[in-house]
Amino acid sequence: MSRLQVVSGKGGTGKTTVAAALALALAKEGRRTLLVEVEGRQGIAQLFETEAFPYEERKIAVAPGGGEVYALAIDAERALLDYLQMFYKLGGAGRALKKLGAIDFATTIAPGVRDVLLTGKACEAVRRKNKQGGYAYDYVVMDAPPTGRITRFLNVNDEVAGLAKIGPIHNQAQAVMRVLKSPETAVHLVTLLEEMPVQETVDGIAELRGAELPTGKVIVNMVRPHVLDEAAVRGVTGDRRKEVAKTLTRAGVTGSAKLVTPLLEQAAEHAERVELEREQRAALGQLGLPTYELPLIGEGMDLAGLYRLATELRKLGVGE
């Protein structure tokens, strides 16, 4: 598997959760993964039920089987100050720059600089070596911006390279772009089996391909089991409603006569959803990408649910 795993997806599809589960799944047999977030939302800290992270890599979880997951919330401003310090030994001048609004300018407004700093930090972690000469992290998983912005976010280095035509930012952008466009990187899109997220996924994949960024997997999240389908509902003809009511009574359900209609209504809604999901699956199938499906965690997402998703991902072959 590629060493930089970028996870994007439409809002509400659970991309942060999937990124975290992927980081856990990849930390197999003593491996180390780094989970990075780039949008300053502290979503990872919330997911792991810890305090907000400072700007440093810290261990947040031990994966099933003994691997370790580290996390880092990348902050563009801090990344830029670090960067200036590293290359120019700025020290106090960094603070002066900050006071003037120059750092804000560079990290918020100056086109693409922010994105170069964020992706640059992730790429640095990918390439970092430890004392033994091996990689510091076996995998880096990025909880990336949503599908609608992912191509611009990753490709912005091209844009910066066009704007900042010389200088270290330019060089940095070039170096980052080489990693992002190589097989070292895979961009996964998380979706639900609903029309809007699927449409965004289809559009997002087209954009990634257009920008020659390496597409990874489509990860269908929150898949619900199909308990009943349309045909089964249709099987309940008018006079069989009575039989259903009788069967309910026999199974120990009281007041069953009044329950038949609402239960059948729920079944009809379910059947309709099953059909919609089938259409959406077909649309995803057209993309010609490998697909993972993750089950809906019925009890709501918490740490236990996260580990369950990680286990599901391993069953699907993640980290093999």
Added chain:
Amino acid sequence: MTLDAAEPLAIDPLLDDPGTRIIVCCGSGGVGKTTTAAALGVRAAERGRKVVVLTIDPARRLAQSMGIDSLDNTPRRVKDVEGDGELHAMMLDMKRTFDEIVEAHADPDRAKAILSNPFYQSLSAGFAGTQEYMAMEKLGQLRARDEWDLIVVDTPPSRSALDFLDAPKRLGSFLDGKFIKLLMAPAKMGGRAGMKFLNVGMSMMTGTLGKLLGGPFLHDVQTFVAAMDTMFGGFRTRADATYRLLQAPGTAFLVVAAPERDALREAAYFVERLAADDMPLAGLVLNRVHGSAASRLSAERALAAAESLEEPPDPADASAENPAENLDDRRIVDQEAGKAGDRGSSDSSPHAVASDAHASNADVSHAHASDADAAGARAGIDPDQVGSDQVGPDREVPDQESVERLTAGLLRLHAERMQVLAREQRTRDRFTALHPEVPVAEVAALPGDVHDLAGLRTIGDRLAAGGPPAGAA
């Protein structure tokens, strides 16, 4: 229920009040903000108001449902809206909006110089804050035209819901702030007392930025800044004006969320932020809430009943030879489709066993099943009208066992629904405990997406009904 239900949010009085001039729908991504904005627009128009809906990045089919799939940055009247009111809708083109500001405030030569500047082109094509700024700019323009009694505005899909409040200020203060002025004319600052150290910092900074970004980049910025010079004051002024407009009594914020932990956490955060900024909050719209008309049957009892029905009297009956094979096959196809990625064997649904038994069968039927069955589903199924005519002569009459299996399925489905209800209730209670003062309108979940006016009307009806769907409270 452990807490008193929040006060219901009355949507119709809000829409009907002529004093309501702007409704802002905000919330985290994927909660149905745009759909809510569109549904409010349709409802307000059909209740007699002259409305314009400003959407930022609508899903294609939602845009089509209002006839605004072409992007021209101008409100277009939406056809087929009933009643005396009017509905107009537009999709924001942020680059076009930015260009228009430049064109309106600079002479043609200068405008041309700005529009062709590489720095301007990157800035206007959408960097952190530009979209938010332009959305607010457009809102200000629409309000200034005073052609509509009500503007419903959707907010951009930001990193966080707060960006759209902050970004305009940020962009405004950059474009007309200290830093850019320094970039332009450091000499001007030199004479002032106490500015010496700044000047040192300044030359160091331009030097550093020059090194970092490269000379040509800084040159582009400086040309841009020089060309924009006359417009600078305007940016801050406009940002401030829009900000004040949002605080005005005619504005109502609706925080939109889904009954999920993250979305409601963000909603709570937003409620607090609006209060801190004196922005008038009308209430919370909670989308996609599930209900059940059979809620008196608990998940536990439904599962227990399902299990009692599924205990096979004689294992031999469970073989593939059973007379309900028609039903089975179709069901199995679903199951297989659902398992395309192999969700593993932990599936607790009652058909997991059956589907394994038919695995090879299902692979064959998979390919044609979707077309054949999709048509059936679109026809819609009204359980009260499911008649015997739908069981064709070629379909074998289900026997006692299949009724049991069907009933068990209905019970399991119900149990699943009740678990969803319980989870949604918990997340909602958490929000209500934090913000008991916020009125809430709950919108019952629809099975599919909305892509026509009829669907938007349905959402509008559910919004106005406001209360929890049956069984959800």
